Amino acid sequence: xxxxxxxxxxxxxxxxxxxxxxxxxxxxxxxxxxxxxxxxxxxxxxxxxxxxxxxxxxxxxxxxxxxxxxxxxxxxxxxxxxxxxxxxxxxxxxxxxxxxxxxxxxxxxxxxxxxxxxxxxxxxxxxxxxxxxxxxxxxxxxxxxxxxxxxxxxxxxxxxxxxxxxxxxxxxxxxxxxxxxxxxxxxxxxxxxxxxxxxxxxxxxxxxxxxxxxxxxxxxxxxxxxx
Amino acid sequence: xxxxxxxxxxxxxxxxxxxxxxxxxxxxxxxxxxxxxxxxxxxxxxxxxxxxxxxxxxxxxxxxxxxxxxxxxxxxxxxxxxxxxxxxxxxxxxxxxxxxxxxxxxxxxxxxxxxxxxxxxxxxxxxxxxxxxxxxxxxxxxxxxxxxxxxxxxxxxxxxxxxxxxxxxxxxxxxxxxxxxxxxxxxxxxxxxxxxxxxxxxxxxxxxxxxxxxxxxxxxxxxxxxxxxxxxxxxxxxxxxxxxxxxxxxxxxxxxxxxxxxxxxxx
Numbered sequence: 001x002x003x004x005x006x007x008x009x010x011x012x013x014x015x016x017x018x019x020x021x022x023x024x025x026x027x028x029x030x031x032x033x034x035x036x037x038x039x040x041x042x043x044x045x046x047x048x049x050x051x052x053x054x055x056x057x058x059x060x061x062x063x064x065x066x067x068x069x070x071x072x073x074x075x076x077x078x079x080x081x082x083x084x085x086x087x088x089x090x091x092x093x094x095x096x097x098x099x100x101x102x103x104x105x106x107x108x109x110x111x112x113x114x115x116x117x118x119x120x121x122x123x124x125x126x127x128x129x130x131x132x133x134x135x136x137x138x139x140x141x142x143x144x145x146x147x148x149x150x151x152x153x154x155x156x157x158x159x160x161x162x163x164x165x166x167x168x169x170x171x172x173x174x175x176x177x178x179x180x181x182x183x184x185x186x187x188x189x190x191x192x193x194x195x196x197x198x199x200x201x202x203x204x205x206x207x208x209x210x211x212x213x214x215x216x217x218x219x220x221x222x223x224x225x226x227x
Numbered sequence: 228x229x230x231x232x233x234x235x236x237x238x239x240x241x242x243x244x245x246x247x248x249x250x251x252x253x254x255x256x257x258x259x260x261x262x263x264x265x266x267x268x269x270x271x272x273x274x275x276x277x278x279x280x281x282x283x284x285x286x287x288x289x290x291x292x293x294x295x296x297x298x299x300x301x302x303x304x305x306x307x308x309x310x311x312x313x314x315x316x317x318x319x320x321x322x323x324x325x326x327x328x329x330x331x332x333x334x335x336x337x338x339x340x341x342x343x344x345x346x347x348x349x350x351x352x353x354x355x356x357x358x359x360x361x362x363x364x365x366x367x368x369x370x371x372x373x374x375x376x377x378x379x380x381x382x383x384x385x386x387x388x389x390x391x392x393x394x395x396x397x398x399x400x401x402x403x404x405x406x407x408x409x410x411x412x413x414x415x416x417x418x419x420x421x422x423x424x425x426x427x428x429x430x431x432x433x434x435x436x437x438x439x440x441x442x443x444x445x446x447x448x449x450x451x452x453x454x455x456x457x458x459x460x461x462x463x464x465x466x467x468x469x470x471x472x473x474x475x476x477x478x479x480x481x482x483x484x485x486x487x488x489x490x491x492x493x494x
Contacts, residue, residue, distance in 0.1 A: 010491065076450055079485075
């Protein structure tokens with residue numbers, strides 16, 4: 001049947017959409033990396049660059065959404081094409097939210113650089129790495145339409161949730177012991193919360209990739225390890 | 228949203244036990260050319276089943292098997308089994324005229340008789356022996372109401388059917404089919420000669436008709452199949468490739484060939 005395969009106008013539109021979402025993914029990953037670096041390295045200029053860069057991401061998000069709506073209205077896609085456009089529409093929103101969370105982290109970083117560091121036995125870097133890795137793997141899953149990676153991302157979400165919970169307990173104890181440092185502690189706690197939200201968005205992306213490829217909506221279902 | 232019901236369960240739910248068409252091992256030959264290859268399918272009663280596929284895939288041939296229209300073509304040989312409510316309609320002993328009363332058909336081109344609107348609708352009942360004027364009037368009115376044409380023509384039933392618009396003529400043809408009280412209505416591309424507004428009216432009409440009739444429609448318009456049907460069958464070179472709920476066929480078909488066809492990658 002291969003000789004009967006035709007490339008339609010719709011397929012070309014979808015190809016363009018794919019290029020745009022991949023380029024947006026790369027920008028979001030960079031923004032997140034810079035936000036985390038600004039926090040870890042206490043770099044206020046880098047934090048400001050992340051905050052300033054978000055406007056461009058917002059524009060790209062709107063552009064991709066308009067492209068998706070145009071395709072839905074003009075081509076009325078079905079089957080894989082429909083799933084692709086709907087998944088992109090949702091992933092687009094998730095990426096934009098990750099961009100917003102990166103800005104939130106950068107804002108906390110900008111504040112924390114003006115205060116002495118809090119010394120805690122927390123594996124903050126471990127949490128950063130885990131959340132970042134979930135974002136890059138969810139994007140890899142999208143690029144390669146790889147549901148095996150997407151399923152791993154879903155599993156990782158629980159690990160980041162646990163780290164966030166641990167962070168909460170540690171910081172609560174720290175604040176009780178150091179009431180003069182509550183303000184910084186709250187900022188640090190928020191950062192942990194933002195990372196946890198980023199992990200959630202990455203999970204959403206992974207779930208949308210599974211829907212795109214397999215047509216099955218796995219959201220709100222625990223990962224089945226037998227697959 | 229795709230429901231998670233298996234086709235069989237959905238079929239059971241859709242079935243009111245009446246108008247169920249069950250087909251197994253159906254093959255059809257035009258001379259030495261095999262046009263249908265071992266088709267097996269159960270079509271729900273009181274539901275709309277759409278048949279899609281590229282030109283020459285056998286979908287119209289298949290449709291014509293359901294009221295033995297292929298009997299009229301010389302050199303045709305049919306194998307297999309088709310039952311309507313459990314009765315084998317391929318049985319040579321079946322009264323074909325009676326079968327075609329139970330299984331009516333609407334064609335691509337509206338084909339009213341060059342007679343009045345009234346006489347078009349009354350034609351079938353008269354052939355089947357209804358002579359009482361009042362009874363005929365009741366049948367004509369009921370059929371035209373069901374075909375969503377009554378309000379447009381009720382004051383002028385003596386007018387020639389040929390003066391109606393294409394869309395009205397097609398609804399008249401549907402009324403003519405309904406007048407003989409069929410169980411199944413076959414539609415072979417009923418909207419392909421109609422403008423979009425008339426098409427929409429026929430599609431709306433199909434939704435009301437499915438409460439009382441089993442409808443099988445052949446269409447080249449995939450959006451139409453997606454819009455109107457409960458079940459869809461995809462035919463390719465005489466084979467039934469996939470049959471499922473339309474929501475499944477148009478969101479996540481199982482066979483790659485179905486996916487290529489409904490997404491227009493194949494043609």
